[in-house]
Amino acid sequence: xxxxxxxxxxxxxxxxxxxxxxxxxxxxxxxxxxxxxxxxxxxxxxxxxxxxxxxxxxxxxxxxxxxxxxxxxxxxxxxxxxxxxxxxxxxxxxxxxxxxxxxxxxxxxxxxxxxxxxxxxxxxxxxxxxxxxxxxxxxxxxxxxxxxxxxxxxxxxxxxxxxxxxxxxxxxxxxxxxxxxxxxxxxxxxxxxxxxxxxxxxxxxxxxxxxxxxxxxxxxxxxxxxxxxxxxxxxxxxxxxxxxxxxxxxxxxxxxxxxxxxxxxxxxxxxxxxxxxxxxxxxxxxxxxxxxxxxxxxxxxxxxxxxx
Amino acid sequence: xxxxxxxxxxxxxxxxxxxxxxxxxxxxxxxxxxxxxxxxxxxxxxxxxxxxxxxxxxxxxxxxxxxxxxxxxxxxxxxxxxxxxxxxxxxxxxxxxxxxxxxxxxxxxxxxxxxxxxxxxxxxxxxxxxxxxxxxxxxxxxxxxxxxxxxxxxxxxxxxxxxxxxxxxxxxxxxxxxxxxxxxxxxxxxxxxxxxxxxxxxxxxxxxxxxxxxxxxxxxxxxxxxxxxxxxxxxxxxxxxxxxxxxxxxxxxxxxxxxxxxxxxxxxxxxxxxxxxxxxxxxxxxxxxxxxxxxxxxxxxxxxxxxxxxxxxxxxxxxxxxxxxxxxxxxxxxxxxxxxxxxxxxxxxxxxxxxxxxxxxxxxxxxxxxxxxxxxxxxxxxxxxxxxxxxxxxxxxxxxxxxxxxxxxxxxxxxxxxxxxxxxxxxxxxxxxxxxxxxxxxxxx
Numbered sequence: 001x002x003x004x005x006x007x008x009x010x011x012x013x014x015x016x017x018x019x020x021x022x023x024x025x026x027x028x029x030x031x032x033x034x035x036x037x038x039x040x041x042x043x044x045x046x047x048x049x050x051x052x053x054x055x056x057x058x059x060x061x062x063x064x065x066x067x068x069x070x071x072x073x074x075x076x077x078x079x080x081x082x083x084x085x086x087x088x089x090x091x092x093x094x095x096x097x098x099x100x101x102x103x104x105x106x107x108x109x110x111x112x113x114x115x116x117x118x119x120x121x122x123x124x125x126x127x128x129x130x131x132x133x134x135x136x137x138x139x140x141x142x143x144x145x146x147x148x149x150x151x152x153x154x155x156x157x158x159x160x161x162x163x164x165x166x167x168x169x170x171x172x173x174x175x176x177x178x179x180x181x182x183x184x185x186x187x188x189x190x191x192x193x194x195x196x197x198x199x200x201x202x203x204x205x206x207x208x209x210x211x212x213x214x215x216x217x218x219x220x221x222x223x224x225x226x227x228x229x230x231x232x233x234x235x236x237x238x239x240x241x242x243x244x245x246x247x248x249x250x251x252x253x254x255x256x257x258x259x260x261x262x263x264x265x266x267x268x269x270x271x272x273x274x275x276x277x278x279x280x281x282x283x284x285x286x287x288x289x290x291x292x293x294x295x296x297x298x299x300x301x302x303x304x305x306x307x308x
Numbered sequence: 309x310x311x312x313x314x315x316x317x318x319x320x321x322x323x324x325x326x327x328x329x330x331x332x333x334x335x336x337x338x339x340x341x342x343x344x345x346x347x348x349x350x351x352x353x354x355x356x357x358x359x360x361x362x363x364x365x366x367x368x369x370x371x372x373x374x375x376x377x378x379x380x381x382x383x384x385x386x387x388x389x390x391x392x393x394x395x396x397x398x399x400x401x402x403x404x405x406x407x408x409x410x411x412x413x414x415x416x417x418x419x420x421x422x423x424x425x426x427x428x429x430x431x432x433x434x435x436x437x438x439x440x441x442x443x444x445x446x447x448x449x450x451x452x453x454x455x456x457x458x459x460x461x462x463x464x465x466x467x468x469x470x471x472x473x474x475x476x477x478x479x480x481x482x483x484x485x486x487x488x489x490x491x492x493x494x495x496x497x498x499x500x501x502x503x504x505x506x507x508x509x510x511x512x513x514x515x516x517x518x519x520x521x522x523x524x525x526x527x528x529x530x531x532x533x534x535x536x537x538x539x540x541x542x543x544x545x546x547x548x549x550x551x552x553x554x555x556x557x558x559x560x561x562x563x564x565x566x567x568x569x570x571x572x573x574x575x576x577x578x579x580x581x582x583x584x585x586x587x588x589x590x591x592x593x594x595x596x597x598x599x600x601x602x603x604x605x606x607x608x609x610x611x612x613x614x615x616x617x618x619x620x621x622x623x624x625x626x627x628x629x630x631x632x633x634x635x636x637x638x639x640x641x642x643x644x645x646x647x648x649x650x651x652x653x654x655x656x657x658x659x660x661x662x663x664x665x666x667x668x669x670x671x672x673x674x675x676x677x678x679x680x681x682x683x684x685x686x687x688x689x690x691x692x693x694x695x696x697x698x699x700x701x702x703x704x705x706x707x708x709x710x711x712x713x714x715x716x717x718x719x720x721x722x723x724x725x726x727x728x729x730x731x732x733x734x735x736x737x738x739x740x741x742x743x744x745x746x747x748x749x750x751x752x753x
Contacts, residue, residue: 077523079524084519085521086519096314100529101528141524
């Protein structure tokens with residue numbers, strides 16, 4: 001199932017380790033989130049994958065084939081630092097980058113028409129890039145990364161600089177590309193979009209991978225046996241009785257109903273809690289507390305920080 | 309290879325379509341043509357304007373032999389003093405006053421009064437006529453017969469004939485100025501082109517870096533492909549500009565010759581000129597100002613008599629290798645910088661050898677086979693300019709070969725340097741670049 005397999009990648013720049021023994025495996029047709037704090041080594045990893053840098057050690061295979069020079073034609077890359085030739089006309093620029101990726105002008109023209117329609121870009125044909133609005137330039141940059149229909153698309157902070165409407169449009173396009181079978185690597189600090197888009201993630205911190213796996217599994221594994229209960233009845237008595245056998249994390253009292261989160265201690269199950277609660281009133285809702293990526297990220301990174 | 313040609317094409321077409329390129333292609337030839345035409349044109353205006361010189365002759369004899377000379381018209385005035393003319397000079401209608409005092413036989417001094425600059429040629433002419441007549445009168449006084457005076461007065465002209473060390477006659481006298489002009493023009497031209505296009509490489513590289521477009525490019529192409537495509541693309545822009553300049557300058561100058569200076573372009577053939585001089589009643593010829601005039605004619609003939617084939621071939625070769633040498637260094641440095649504002653501190657030191665060879669240009673031209681000229685043409689950094697300046701005078705083959713050899717060798721070295729910097733520096737941002745940075749990168753494997 002593994003499509004892109006990076007094994008034991010290390011890279012050093014002038015005595016600083018940018019990547020230390022990082023291994024990642026990415027399945028075909030998934031959106032893979034590459035997370036990590038600033039300076040963790042994400043960009044270095046992306047650049048090695050794009051063959052901008054070569055790794056000091058380790059190997060990358062795509063479909064079990066070693067990464068080869070010709071693979072750049074199958075890759076699309078949207079770097080975090082955007083950049084286009086300001087004085088060049090939009091269409092010429094896109095055809096140029098498509099040609100560098102081995103695409104004929106005719107095909108590029110066809111694709112460009114589709115993309116400008118999808119992203120709702122108007123009156124671009126004869127404009128220079130510098131004459132476009134910032135949002136438009138971002139869209140053009142995105143088109144540059146996908147115009148040649150890559151098999152693998154690397155997006156580094158794709159949503160930065162987009163208003164919510166355009167960000168949503170872009171999100172839909174990314175999902176559409178995924179549905180068409182494109183494998184997408186998404187590097188971002190925006191955890192909401194990770195949760196919305198990614199199938200699996202890897203977390204890189206201080207040059208090392210500290211977490212990798214299916215997003216849902218990871219979240220589940222970080223669940224701490226905590227439950228959120230919405231309750232109506234004799235709250236105060238319930239609280240007193242719960243306090244002895246469970247750990248109450250938080251609670252909000254309201255007029256009719258109250259909500260609280262409690263953590264199960266050893267040997268007890270969710271059923272026990274429900275049974276206990278129903279003695280004092282009615283349960284309105286009951287759900288396991290599953291941490292979001294945001295808190296997992298902060299949790300892991302700060303834990304690593306204190307460890308070192 | 310295909311990738312390089314794509315980059316090459318973009319570099320070339322995007323630059324050639326720029327307004328600045330088009331403007332430069334028109335302004336350059338206009339300036340060149342203006343440099344040739346304007347002095348001539350001013351001279352022509354000057355020649356057409358007749359200056360009237362009043363002669364106040366207290367001797368009542370010497371003034372009469374002073375005939376109109378070039379654009380000076382002489383009139384003898386009587387019953388007027390210098391003082392009277394001076395007080396009402398503006399309305400006198402004269403441009404100058406020649407005062408021949410009565411005591412000139414003793415003092416040997418005459419004075420020209422004017423409110424404008426007095427041409428040396430005018431002074432020389434008046435001086436010559438007065439000296440000749442005073443001598444004549446003195447000799448008569450000594451009882452020398454006029455026939456004898458006429459017989460012994462012998463105009464002498466000194467001809468110069470150069471030959472080569474092998475004893476072959478060369479038409480040196482007239483062509484020396486011609487060659488010097490050609491040498492200066494060729495040296496300045498190649499200096500200008502190498503400098504301008506070298507810096508263009510630097511700016512081009514930095515533009516891509518500061519735009520951040522470079523990361524997208526290197527995700528598709530190798531840095532060395534980008535570098536080669538860019539350097540070659542800009543090189544072709546330079547060559548096109550050069551050809552345009554030469555073609556346009558030629559066209560403008562030729563048109564100007566036909567329109568403004570028909571008489572200069574058809575100078576009197578030499579034998580005919582000699583005959584005119586012989587038949588002139590006054591056996592003694594006096595033509596001081598024609599020296600300057602001849603120089604002007606030469607300037608135009610320079611455009612005809614030069615071995616254009618050799619000069620063009622040499623320019624193309626030395627521009628390309630000189631450009632590659634400097635362009636490589638500039639590209640390498642550009643790859644390390646991320647702002648246009650950082651460039652100044654590097655442009656000057658790198659182009660110092662170019663500036664030096666222009667500073668030493670005079671000593672190269674004065675002595676084209678001298679030690680300075682030879683060494684400058686062997687050092688690759690100064691060789692393009694030094695060789696272009698020496699070529700019109702002729703350079704031994706072994707020296708040309710040595711110069712070409714060292715240049716090609718250093719070109720290769722420069723390209724290696726650029727490639728190394730490109731590989732390490734293109735995605736380097738926010739670092740202060742020092743000389744030590746460059747050495748560190750060079751030392752990396």
